[in-house]
Amino acid sequence: SAGTIVDDGTVTLTRFMIEEAMKSKTPGQEDMVRLISSISVACKRIASMVQTAGISGSTGLAEGGGSVNVQGEEQKKLDVISNDVLKSALRPSGKLGVIASEEEDNPVVVDELYSGEYVATFDPLDGSSNIDAAISTGTIFGVFKAPEECLIGDSDNLSIAEQQCLEATLQPGTNLVAAGYCMYSSSTILVLTTGDGLNGFTLDPSIGEFILTHPNIQIPSRGKIYSMNEANYFDWDPKLQTYVDNLKKAEGQTGEKYSSRYIGSMVGDVHRTLLYGGIFAYPGDKKNVNGKLRLLYEAAPMSLIFEQAGGKSITGPGGRVLDLVPDKVHQRCPVFIGSPDDVDEVEKALA
Numbered sequence: 001s002a003g004t005i006v007d008d009g010t011v012t013l014t015r016f017m018i019e020e021a022m023k024s025k026t027p028g029q030e031d032m033v034r035l036i037s038s039i040s041v042a043c044k045r046i047a048s049m050v051q052t053a054g055i056s057g058s059t060g061l062a063e064g065g066g067s068v069n070v071q072g073e074e075q076k077k078l079d080v081i082s083n084d085v086l087k088s089a090l091r092p093s094g095k096l097g098v099i100a101s102e103e104e105d106n107p108v109v110v111d112e113l114y115s116g117e118y119v120a121t122f123d124p125l126d127g128s129s130n131i132d133a134a135i136s137t138g139t140i141f142g143v144f145k146a147p148e149e150c151l152i153g154d155s156d157n158l159s160i161a162e163q164q165c166l167e168a169t170l171q172p173g174t175n176l177v178a179a180g181y182c183m184y185s186s187s188t189i190l191v192l193t194t195g196d197g198l199n200g201f202t203l204d205p206s207i208g209e210f211i212l213t214h215p216n217i218q219i220p221s222r223g224k225i226y227s228m229n230e231a232n233y234f235d236w237d238p239k240l241q242t243y244v245d246n247l248k249k250a251e252g253q254t255g256e257k258y259s260s261r262y263i264g265s266m267v268g269d270v271h272r273t274l275l276y277g278g279i280f281a282y283p284g285d286k287k288n289v290n291g292k293l294r295l296l297y298e299a300a301p302m303s304l305i306f307e308q309a310g311g312k313s314i315t316g317p318g319g320r321v322l323d324l325v326p327d328k329v330h331q332r333c334p335v336f337i338g339s340p341d342d343v344d345e346v347e348k349a350l351a
């Protein structure tokens with residue numbers, strides 16, 4: 001009859017966040033709703049740009065190959081564009097003091113008009129070397145509470161506030177209050193935690209909404225896939241070489257032969273690991289003792305995500321990624337992340 005509310009059961013990201021905020025006891029959750037919805041708007045805009053990159057001429061290198069980021073990488077046009085999209089989508093949230101990004105030399109102080117309670121770290125476009133071949137890419141983000149002294153509006157000397165805010169980004173992963181990624185692949189999937197479980201949302205382009213499709217994600221306790229760039233094999237620790245050799249010879253703990261999958265976009269490789277189980281690693285090696293992945297906006301957010309799903313993430317024997325306190329914004333760390341039994345096995349092999 002007229003007037004009855006038809007609830008077809010689809011839970012949008014916005015509805016989910018509001019229900020979470022009502023359930024949770026911690027104050028300030030409504031701020032988190034505004035922040036996460038700003039991030040999801042940026043991800044939708046990046047998704048649509050990535051899907052049509054070849055048409056709008058936004059493939060290829062930025063400035064004809066002239067621009068190199070602080071990592072020493074040649075920036076793709078979409079690295080720069082997605083970084084700008086994130087910054088402009090986050091400013092009006094009114095909730096951010098500082099944004100640290102792979103594509104910014106130093107953390108960016110958000111307009112002092114909006115002195116915000118949060119600090120966010122971003123990899124605006126992860127796996128961007130794959131973008132010209134239309135292979136999966138993604139956006140990774142982490143959110144910290146900003147310490148008091150970082151509230152820009154409270155101090156008239158911006159340079160001091162900026163310095164303090166740079167420090168505000170150097171927090172260990174255990175301080176993360178939210179983390180997530182958006183994967184741009186055969187479907188666009190946002191995976192998110194605000195500290196109380198892990199949930200996945202698939203973008204329905206016909207209504208422009210993220211719909212809850214992966215409630216309460218739990219990683220399998222063990223998988224049968226290992227994911228690492230074996231081109232670096234001869235530079236690895238011999239103990240790691242033995243661990244991988246055993247997986248190939250069906251002489252690991254399970255006595256089963258593992259398969260290998262590696263696409264070179266962390267978001268794609270870890271999303272498969274999260275849903276299918278197994279292990280992803282970017283180990284240190286003779287040439288790069290800390291490996292390649294950056295702690296603040298790749299390893300730490302992904303580690304919170306995996307731990308929320310019952311997974312594990314270590315830098316090596318006895319080193320939990322989330323405990324690592326950064327001393328530089330762009331510092332790198334080795335990462336072994338995945339099913340608990342697989343991470344335990346590699347940890348034992350490396351000890």
Ligand code: AHG
Nearest residue numbers: 123125126127128129229264265266
């Ligand atoms: P980004 O594109 O954000 O710079 O990250 C690339 C990273 C990560 O996505 C991926 O796992 C890794 O680089 C692949 O590195 P290799 O090509 O050395 O395997």
Ligand code: MN
Nearest residue numbers: 071073102128
């Ligand atoms: Mn890069």
Ligand code: MN
Nearest residue numbers: 123126127298
């Ligand atoms: Mn990356």
Ligand code: MN
Nearest residue numbers: 102123125126
């Ligand atoms: Mn990137």
